[in-house]
Amino acid sequence: MQRKWFQYWFNSPYYHILYQKRNNAEAEHFIDNLTDFLKPPLNSRMLDIACGKGRHAIYLNKKGFDVTGIDLSEQSINYAKTFENDHLHFLKHDMRKLFYINYFDIAFNLFTSFGYFDTEIEHVNALKSFKKSLNKNGLLIIDYFNTEKIVRNLNAEESKTLNDITFNISKKVMDGKVIKEIKFEDEGHAYNFKEEVKAFSLADFERMLHQAGMAISNVFGNYALADFNQVTSDRLILICKKV
Template sequence: MQRKWFQYWFNSPFYHILYSQRDDAEAEFLIDNLSAYLKPEANSRILDIACGRGRHAVYLHKKGYDVTGIDLSEQSIKYAQQFEQKNLHFFVHDMRRLAFINYFDIALNMFTSFGYFETEKDHVNALKSFRKGLKADGTLVIDYFNTQKIIKNLTSQEIKTLDGIEFHLHKFVSDGKIIKHINFEHRNKVYAFEERVQAFTLADFERMFEKSGLHISATFGSYGLDPYDAEKSDRLILICKKA
């Protein structure tokens, strides 16, 4: 089977260089606010779906929870596994085919780690998989960018220099997706990657949740858990329960 863009890009060391400005303080701020809102019991089982290098999972474990992180990127999981200990584990896994049934109290999908697949069926299958992994009274949290604001403020061309690499970024909307082309040179070799994320709105999520047996119990528009505003919010944070 042909590898998809996310299997190449997220497994590349350059992905982590380009997004190295994502700081732990921001991740911890969101986790603190979600913990205060959801009030998980001590030792709650939490699944971090598309955990990357594990920054959310490691912090959740420090707060006393039993945390499992999964990601499709072998390189990210290899990095995260250095932090493993009792009640903190990381596995290479496809979010569409989770092997857990009625196991987790909370499943988290953070920092727009969704919307990568080509078809709605694939996204619904992923959501069904998330649902299946949750206990009957479990909670799913999805943190997505606010598509409307992103599209309204899209800068089509941008250059970022990080670690001596000049990343040329070209962003545009096509066929219901927000696409970013990433071009750069490193050690006399030319690289070209892309990101293709579905421009899902709240209405799209509502439709997919209905198909996958989930419903939204709350929405927020920022890591401070401010109310969601389609025009102004930076994020679309969805708190979901089994229907």
């Protein structure tokens, strides 16, 4: 079976070079706002789904929570594991597969770490796995890009030079996906990677979450938790509960 783009790109050293300047202050600001809004008790059990190198999980743990991070990228998990303690753990795991059942108080899927799969049923099955990991009153937080704004303001071509590598990036919308193509050369070799993320709308999430046995209780449009506006908001942030 042919590997999907996310199975090798996220584990590539070039992915980590291109995205080395993640905004940790922004991530911490978002977590602060979420926890102020949700008011989870200390030691609440939290799951960070597609945690990457663990920046959200590590900060949640610093705030006094028991956190587990999962990601498909072995390289990311190996890095995150260097921060482990008695209340912070990281595991290589596919989000589409069942994890702990009825265990977590809050599950997070942040920074558009969804929409990677070919079919809607795969996405619904992933949401069902997220739901089953939660206890009876558990919450799921999804942070996705706002597709409407992304499509309206698509920057078709750009270049970034990092670690002496020039990444030539092109973006387009095709077949219901936002597709980013990344081309560059390094040490005499040419590389070509893709990111393909479904252009899901709020209505798409409402439908899929309903199929997964969940409902949206709150919708926000940025990391300050302002109201969502389909045209102007940077993010689509959903707080979901079991039905």
